[in-house]
Amino acid sequence: MLHFLLLVTGTLLAVSALTGMLHGYAIGRDLLEVRASIRHGAIAGAAVAAVLALLEFTTGFVVREYYNLALLCVAVVSELALASMLAATRSLAPEKAAALPLRLAFFIVLFSWGAFYLPDIFIYPSQFAVGVVQVASSEFVFIVTGYITGILLCLLAGYSVFRICRGLPEKILFPIFSLALAAFCLGQLVSTGQILLGRGLVPRYNLALDVIIFLLDNAPLLLYWIIGTGVLAAVILWLRNGKAEIAGENPALRRKARSALRTHMRWSKTAILSLSAGLLVMTAGARFSARAVELSPPLEMTATDGEIAHPTAVVGDGALHRFVYKTQKGVNVRYIIIKKSETAYGVGLDACDVCGPSGYFERKGQVVCILCDVVMNKSTIGFAGGCNPVPLKFSLKDGGVIINTRDLEAQAHRFM
Numbered sequence: 001m002l003h004f005l006l007l008v009t010g011t012l013l014a015v016s017a018l019t020g021m022l023h024g025y026a027i028g029r030d031l032l033e034v035r036a037s038i039r040h041g042a043i044a045g046a047a048v049a050a051v052l053a054l055l056e057f058t059t060g061f062v063v064r065e066y067y068n069l070a071l072l073c074v075a076v077v078s079e080l081a082l083a084s085m086l087a088a089t090r091s092l093a094p095e096k097a098a099a100l101p102l103r104l105a106f107f108i109v110l111f112s113w114g115a116f117y118l119p120d121i122f123i124y125p126s127q128f129a130v131g132v133v134q135v136a137s138s139e140f141v142f143i144v145t146g147y148i149t150g151i152l153l154c155l156l157a158g159y160s161v162f163r164i165c166r167g168l169p170e171k172i173l174f175p176i177f178s179l180a181l182a183a184f185c186l187g188q189l190v191s192t193g194q195i196l197l198g199r200g201l202v203p204r205y206n207l208a209l210d211v212i213i214f215l216l217d218n219a220p221l222l223l224y225w226i227i228g229t230g231v232l233a234a235v236i237l238w239l240r241n242g243k244a245e246i247a248g249e250n251p252a253l254r255r256k257a258r259s260a261l262r263t264h265m266r267w268s269k270t271a272i273l274s275l276s277a278g279l280l281v282m283t284a285g286a287r288f289s290a291r292a293v294e295l296s297p298p299l300e301m302t303a304t305d306g307e308i309a310h311p312t313a314v315v316g317d318g319a320l321h322r323f324v325y326k327t328q329k330g331v332n333v334r335y336i337i338i339k340k341s342e343t344a345y346g347v348g349l350d351a352c353d354v355c356g357p358s359g360y361f362e363r364k365g366q367v368v369c370i371l372c373d374v375v376m377n378k379s380t381i382g383f384a385g386g387c388n389p390v391p392l393k394f395s396l397k398d399g400g401v402i403i404n405t406r407d408l409e410a411q412a413h414r415f416m
Contacts, residue, residue: 004124004143006285008150013278014223015117016158017230018184019110024165025086025177026106033098034106041107045114052115053122056385064385065195065353068116072192075112079185081105083178090174121151127375150281157278160271161230164237167264172236180229187222190215195353223282227275234271241265295361298322298334298350308408309400310337315345320362322350325405331412335392336360337401338367338381345401346381348389351414355387390414 019042026034052067082105089097128143165173193211195201241264301308301323308325315321315337324334334350334357351357358371367376374387382391390411395402 002146002285002288004128005146005150005281007124008121008147009153009278009281010223011117011120012151012154013157013275013282014184014226015113016154017161017226017275018180019113020158020161020163021165021173021177021180021230021233022106022109024162024168025170025173027162027166028168028173029097029170030094031098031102032094034103037103037106038110041110042114044107045111045116046118048111048115049118050122053119056119057123057126064119069192069195071112071116072188072195074108075116076185076188076192078105078108078112079181079188082109083181086174087178090170153274153278153281157230157271157274160267160274161233163267164234164264164271167267168233168237168240173233176229176233176236180226183222183225183229186215187219190219220282224279227279230275231272234268234275237264238268238272241268295322295359298324301325303405306405308403308405309398310403311400312339312396313399315339315401318365320360320367322359325408327405327409327412329412331415333408333412333415334359335403335408336367336389337394338378340378340381344382345394345396346378346389347392347394347401347403348381349392349411349414350389352387352389353384357415360389 023038026038052064056064082102085102085105089102124147128140128147165177168176241261299322301310303325308323310321310323316339318339321337322334323337324332326332336346336348336350338346340346349357350359352369355369355371358369360367360376361370362368367378367381368374369376369387376388380388382389384391392403392411393407
């Protein structure tokens with residue numbers, strides 16, 4: 001239960017809060033023309049995410065990193081454009097501010113968010129029954145409960161942030177929204193740099209690597225920053241309502257004003273509680289869920305004439321086998337071999353493009369990523385994409401799985 005609650009909350013909480021803040025800011029400024037752009041952008045993004053999730057689950061040939069890279073670039077550019085346009089039109093009347101360029105920016109931002117963050121949400125249910133003996137079991141029910149609870153928590157947080165943001169003055173909300181968007185954009189830039197460097201699409205300068213590693217190590221701070229801005233907006237609205245005087249020309253108007261204040265107070269409390277609950281899940285819940293995986297050291301291999309032979313009598317038992325080869329420059333390159341079926345082997349590095357050289361271990365007959373605890377589909381090991389091991393070329397010859405050291409030398413940078 002906790003595993004999928006962590007996955008969903010970590011994926012959706014920040015983007016849900018920021019979506020609510022963006023929507024609430026637009027409504028608070030009477031930019032009613034953009035509501036259709038927000039709705040259509042979110043629907044289009046969700047549709048693309050669903051198609052990608054289906055392709056990734058059924059084919060195993062989707063290269064997720066290139067998809068993510070394109071969306072991250074679109075998201076960053078559109079977010080900066082949207083923030084600039086909102087700042088430039090603050091003094092304009094709503095009907096003039098909500099022109100076509102602004103509506104288009106809203107559409108692209110919501111589309112990129114949906115297309116980037118929702119594929120994993122659609123893919124997670126495919127992992128529910130992995131390792132569970134019976135679907136109709138308490139363990140399966142707990143897993144589904146964790147998944148649904150995470151979604152509901154993020155939706156509640158996003159909607160409550162929307163409700164409080166539409167009630168705050170623009171002069172207070174705009175700086176808060178700008179801070180949240182800046183943290184969000186910075187996190188996306190870090191992810192973009194990670195993909196570019198990991199795929200070798202840009203030169204691997206030591207300074208760039210150090211900066212990316214530092215920001216990745218402190219990535220949770222950006223998430224806490226976004227959640228903190230939502231809590232700050234709720235606290236400000238709460239304090240403003242607590243000091244507000246009930247005014248009205250007649251009892252009916254005063255009752256209406258009093259009811260509006262109570263509604264604002266309830267949504268302020270809801271936002272604070274839901275965002276705090278999400279933060280608690282991602283901090284205390286993550287620490288509670290973390291388990292140190294004790295692995296036996298990989299078997300060190302030596303090459304003969306540039307080739308390493310692994311007898312099928314050893315690696316053909318269906319279990320996960322881990323090996324290490326020391327390159328000419330002294331880098332230990334780890335790789336794994338597992339028999340997937342009677343006629344197929346899965347061979348890959350003990351590393352992936354998403355989680356780096358964290359590696360894999362075997363649990364209840366399943367191959368699991370050490371860092372994110374995602375269970376691999378055995379049939380897709382050997383194919384690129386997602387959290388799968390980076391594929392490694394091999395051949396079957398003379399009763400053995402043969403790996404060329406040239407291919408291992410070429411992947412040494414992943415373990416440096």
